[in-house]
Amino acid sequence: MASSNLIKYETILGDFYSNINFDFSDSNIIAITGLSGSGKSTIAKVICGLIKPKNGYIKINDKILYSSRDKINIPPHQRNIGMVFQESRLFSHMSVQNNLLYGQRRNTVFDQKKFDKIINILGIKSILNRKIFNLSGGEAQRVSIGRALLTEPKILILDEPLTGLDSQRQNKILKIIKDINKNLNIPILFISHSLEEIIFIAAKIIIIENGKVATQGPIDQIISYKKLSSFNKSNTIYSLIKGVIHSHDKTNSNTIINVNGIKLITKPISDKINSGQIIKLFSKDISIATKMPKNISINNILETKITKIKISKKNGIAEIFLALGKQQIISEITLFSLQKLKLKTNLKVYALIKAISLVGK
């Protein structure tokens, strides 16, 4: 499935100028992220044909949908794009089943097997005859995804589909989106401002800043502190790292997670060995010692190296960047501690991690 997709356009909406250019040719999940107002939702609307760019070129699955030079502008209903919005946008005068079939009837020949497959992935078999206004937020969003998938779209665009759902439902839908990608082999553009969601779901990430593509690439390489901090609106600094479950220690009642060969001990979790995990480490929960401390309650003491020191005189703190294999974690200490310990770049130190929270997998 190496079809080529190219999105390249310029738009001027009011006084907001946007110039977007990216392409992809695999059917992975690609996350598009950025602050609100950065122009990330505009990308979805341009691809769907709801916004006509000033100039540019949109190609999805080798088909040109828009080209200012060749004066091509295929109307939205002929583009065959699957789109799920923040609000489910279901048709309240129809049943769930008729909502699902609305797009299908207009795009493809009905295929019972395909229909069954999709409603099974989404887990909506039992609600087919329900009225739209009797659905919960999570159910409505799953129906909305189903409606889009049944049109057999060339690409599925999800624009902040989890907003307004509680975390349990968010996780359920995230898993479903992964399943869709795996089973239906369809490229997915996942637009979100939440890094946790993105790390959980996406293989590639595109970061939009002020209407332009700031960075793009495989997610492991892109998720660094610099980019992180620009989305972190609160003042709490944290790092997100990826690991896999190494083993479950039943005697001591904990689970060991392997992060690039380094083992972290956490509370017991029920997931299978080798399943991927995303770990959130608050910088305030990481202390630094220059010697291996003894007689201490902290379990996770890692030998590491300082890669960078960032001083904020205003707040009286220093952010110490520590290497964790290819990944990076940040410790927040006071300037007083910084001087006391005489910390500097490339110094070998011990990171004392007080708390670990698992935010996804």
Next chain:
Amino acid sequence: MLNPIEIEALKLSGFIAIIAVSISIIPGVIIAWIISRKNGLFASLLNMIVYLPLVLPPVVIGYLLLLLFSNNGILGNFLLETFNISVNFSWKGAAIAASVVSFPLLVRSIKLGFDTFDYKIEEAAHINGASKIDCFFSIILPQILPSIITGTTLAFARCLAEFGATITFVSNIPGETQTLPLALYSATQIPGTEESAIRLVIISIILAFVSVAIAEILAKRTNKRILGNKNNG
């Protein structure tokens, strides 16, 4: 209970109201859509013209219709020449008068439906493969059905109440243009028909009450069917 003249008037009123509303529904929906969705001079002008019958004295409307539809008037001449139809002094004229007078109520209600319709849903339908026209019939019209029902019933009730424009335009002819209000007017003019007048008054009040009640009930039901309980009104 009712004398033949009163029964005739009652039947005629119902018949004329049904014809009047039937001919105005489709133009009503189209005009409501234009003034709700379009900006610009044409839409604004249309908006004003549509609401005029609501504020003009009915006698003015009746007189204008008389000028337009008389055999020498622009429309009257056209109808006579092309279809050999004359609406003067006939129930057809009464239906035209009723539909003109009730038109603003019909359009106002339907426009409210278009105004409050969430056009994001139309976008979703569009992306799901529906053309603009397809969207209009498969999504927008069913969604605004409660407003269409309210508008239709209100307009129907207004047609039953129509007096001034009708009497000016097509006169007061029993069995042809004499609807309930006109029969009542006659009854109040002739000594010795007070009982008849009272009966007609009571019928008028009952009719008005019933039509408004039906409008309410129908609109509530459809609303509930389409939008659930959270969006009544």
